[in-house]
Amino acid sequence: xxxxxxxxxxxxxxxxxxxxxxxxxxxxxxxxxxxxxxxxxxxxxxxxxxxxxxxxxxxxxxxxxxxxxxxxxxxxxxxxxxxxxxxxxxxxxxxxxxxxxxxxxxxxxxxxxxxxxxxxxxxxxxxxxxxxxxxxxxxxxxxxxxxxxxxxxxxxxxxx
Numbered sequence: 122x123x124x125x126x127x128x129x130x131x132x133x134x135x136x137x138x139x140x141x142x143x144x145x146x147x148x149x150x151x152x153x154x155x156x157x158x159x160x161x162x163x164x165x166x167x168x169x170x171x172x173x174x175x176x177x178x179x180x181x182x183x184x185x186x187x188x189x190x191x192x193x194x195x196x197x198x199x200x201x202x203x204x205x206x207x208x209x210x211x212x213x214x215x216x217x218x219x220x221x222x223x224x225x226x227x228x229x230x231x232x233x234x235x236x237x238x239x240x241x242x243x244x245x246x247x248x249x250x251x252x253x254x255x256x257x258x259x260x261x262x263x264x265x266x267x268x269x270x271x272x273x274x275x276x277x278x279x280x281x
Contacts, residue, residue: 153177161215161241165272169265185248202234218244 153174160168176185218241239247253260262268268278 159245161220163269165269165275166266167269180252184252198234214244215241 155172155174157171157173158168159171218239220241249265250260252258259265268276272278273280
């Protein structure tokens, strides 16, 4: 019978080096906003009080925030040019996804890149509705937000 000798010191040392930097639930909760009010289009839609903490506990930050979570770039298409870009602390959707889909204030077109950034409404709907459909969460327009009076007029919404 062959005995394998395992030196536990390196393993335990590694564990105690890694473990203290792992966020606790309390530290994680303190670092993440519990509620985010989405109101960038409040003239057309009632604001949405998004339960950010509940979503952050269920999903990885980069599921929604792409590469803007204080980490390095994650998207392979972006890495082609931005592999050495510094991490950013900005996590606001509207900093990259502007109110109109044609606005590229923060990202100038460069070759074939930065030409297809969806607007804020599209980005929110792509992220939210994709997961909501997969998980059976609400997908109807007024289940998350309603139109304002100006929004009803703009989109010719009929009262029921």
